[in-house]
Amino acid sequence: NSDINAVTVTSKKIMSHYPLCATHLQRGLMTTSHLKYTGRQQLGIFLKGIGLDVDEALKFWSTQFTKNSKLTIDTFNKEYKYNIRHQYGLEGARINYRPWDCATILNKPKPSSSEFHGCPYRDFTQAQLQQALGERGINSQQDLNAIMDNVKNHEFTTACTRVFELTHQKELLASSKTGQAAQQEHINHPNLYFDRSRQLER
Numbered sequence: 001n002s003d004i005n006a007v008t009v010t011s012k013k014i015m016s017h018y019p020l021c022a023t024h025l026q027r028g029l030m031t032t033s034h035l036k037y038t039g040r041q042q043l044g045i046f047l048k049g050i051g052l053d054v055d056e057a058l059k060f061w062s063t064q065f066t067k068n069s070k071l072t073i074d075t076f077n078k079e080y081k082y083n084i085r086h087q088y089g090l091e092g093a094r095i096n097y098r099p100w101d102c103a104t105i106l107n108k109p110k111p112s113s114s115e116f117h118g119c120p121y122r123d124f125t126q127a128q129l130q131q132a133l134g135e136r137g138i139n140s141q142q143d144l145n146a147i148m149d150n151v152k153n154h155e156f157t158t159a160c161t162r163v164f165e166l167t168h169q170k171e172l173l174a175s176s177k178t179g180q181a182a183q184q185e186h187i188n189h190p191n192l193y194f195d196r197s198r199q200l201e202r
C-alpha cells in the first residue's frame with residue numbers, strides 16, 4: 001500500500017477505485033477546502049482503510065484545509081489535528097476506528113446542503129445521480145433505469161454493486177477466465193468497493 005499517500009489519494013488513478021460516496025467527499029473537500037465533522041469522519045476513516053498512514057493523513061488534511069488560505073496551519077493544528085489523530089486511535093479513548101460500512105453511513109443524519117457525507121444513491125437528486133453515473137461511463141437507458149429502480153426501492157447497496165459490475169465488466173470477465181474471484185460479491189462497504197476494484201486492476 002506504499003503508493004497511498006497525501007498526494008496520490010486525490011490522483012485519478014487511485015480515485016478511479018472510489019465508490020460514489022468517497023468521490024463525492026473527496027471532491028467536496030477539494031473544492032471547498034473544508035469538510036464538516038461527519039464528512040471528515042466518513043472520508044478520514046475510509047482513507048485510513050485504504051492505507052493512508054497518520055503522517056500522510058495529517059499532511060493531506062492540512063494541505064487541503066489551508067490551500068486556499070481560509071485557514072492557517074496554526075489554526076489547523078489547533079482545531080483539526082486532534083480529530084485526525086483521534087481517527088487513528090492516537091488521542092482520547094484510543095479506539096482503533098474501523099471504516100464505516102454502508103449501513104453505518106446510511107444510519108447517520110442526512111447531509112445538509114453544505115455537507116458531503118452520506119450515500120449518493122440515497123442523497124443525490126435523480127439529475128445529480130445521472131450525471132455522476134454518466135461520468136463513470138454509464139449512459140444506457142436500460143442500465144440507468146435498473147439503477148434508478150434500486151434507488152426507488154431504497155436498495156442503495158444493490159445500486160452500488162450494479163454500478164461496480166457495470167464499470168468493471170472487462171476486468172470481471174478477465175478474472176473469471178483465469179478462474180479467480182469469479183463470483184459476485186454484494187458491495188456493502190466503501191472499502192470493499194475500493195479493494196475489489198484495485199484487486200481486479202492487478
Ligand code: SF4
Pocket residue numbers: 019020021022101102105118119120121156157160187188189190193
Ligand atoms: Fe458508498 Fe455504500 Fe453508498 Fe456505495 S452504497 S456509495 S459504498 S455508502
